[in-house]
Amino acid sequence: MxxxxxxxxxxxxxxxxxxxxxxxxxxxxxxxxxxxxxxxxxxxxxxxxxxxxxxxxxxxxxxxxxxxxxxxxxxxxxSLFLPSPATPPTSSDPSLTNRERISTILALAPSYQETASRLTTLKDLPIPPTSASRTLISLQPRLEQVEAVQREQAKEIEGLRARSAHVLQRWYEVSVIGGNECWAEWERRVEMVERGVRQRERARKEEEVQGEKYGG
Incomplete structure (x- = not known):
């Protein structure tokens, strides 16, 4: 064995x-x-x-x-490290004739050459230095801390907005609506006082008229 x-x-x-x-x-x-x-x-x-x-x-x-x-x-x-399964090549359209297939291949031949040339060029590119990758990876904890700070700030801002909305609502209820109700109450009282004054003046005039009539 x-x-x-x-x-x-x-x-x-x-x-x-x-x-x-x-x-x-x-x-x-x-x-x-x-x-x-x-x-x-x-x-x-x-x-x-x-x-x-x-x-x-x-x-x-x-x-x-x-x-x-x-x-x-x-x-x-x-599963991320498993090779992707190879897909079987699709069969060509059986309705095409050999002449049509050859024409299609010849028409696309320049693009094949261009793609091959680009792939060959990629082979000559140098591998990026690992220091750059290590620097980016070392910055990951700081980025996570910044994200945590941003989340806390967003939560604090949301709380401030809610408190501001509550204060604004309270000011509107007390200052605006309450003030209007107060003015309405004062106007009602002034109107009642004016009505009483007019009634007294009318009664006084009637008494004067009665006095002059019987006195004369």
């Missing part, structure tokens, strides 16, 4: 780990396996190489916050 872990698979795992380390930190560290190979010493056995890979991965996780966040994201959402 063939062993489950072969030297080829170990080399592939080590190569992937070194690429991952380079993508995250921008540099790679030499493993004891590579040191033994470069110094022409006796190569490590499978168990030692697995231990070496595990130690290298733990070292990368301990000194890289990006690696820890990637590992946390993998544990929470492992």
């Amino acid at each position: 063939a062993p489950m872990t072969t030297p080829g698979s170990l080399s592939a795992l080590e190569s992937r780990l070194r690429r991952l380390e380079y993508y995250i930190t921008g540099q790679t560290s030499q493993s004891p396996t590579a040191e033994a190979a470069s110094s022409k010493e006796k190569p490590l056995n499978v168990r030692a190489r697995l231990s070496d890979l595990e130690q290298s991965l733990n070292d990368l996780i301990s000194r890289s916050q990006t690696a820890r966040e990637l590992l946390t994201t993998y544990h929470k959402h492992p």
Whole structure:
């Protein structure tokens, strides 16, 4: 029975780990396996190489916050790291003849060449420095603090708006409506006083007229 872990698979795992380390930190560290190979010493056995890979991965996780966040994201959402299923190519329209298909291909041939040229150009672009990514990741806690402060300020502003609306409503009820009711009450009292005064004046005039009539 063939062993489950072969030297080829170990080399592939080590190569992937070194690429991952380079993508995250921008540099790679030499493993004891590579040191033994470069110094022409006796190569490590499978168990030692697995231990070496595990130690290298733990070292990368301990000194890289990006690696820890990637590992946390993998544990929470492992489906994000699965390769997307390949979609089978759709069959061409059976109603088209070979001449029509060839005409379509020739008409789109320049766009194929342009796309291939752009893809080739992308290969020559340098990888952005990891310092920029580390800086953005290090700013994440500060951004979260700023968002928390903004939420607190928004809650405080909402409370101030509610209090202002309550004060305005109270002022309207007491000053405006209450003042109008007070003026209406005063007007009613003044009108009653004026009515009493007029009645007394009318009665006094009637008495004077009666006096002059009987006195004359």
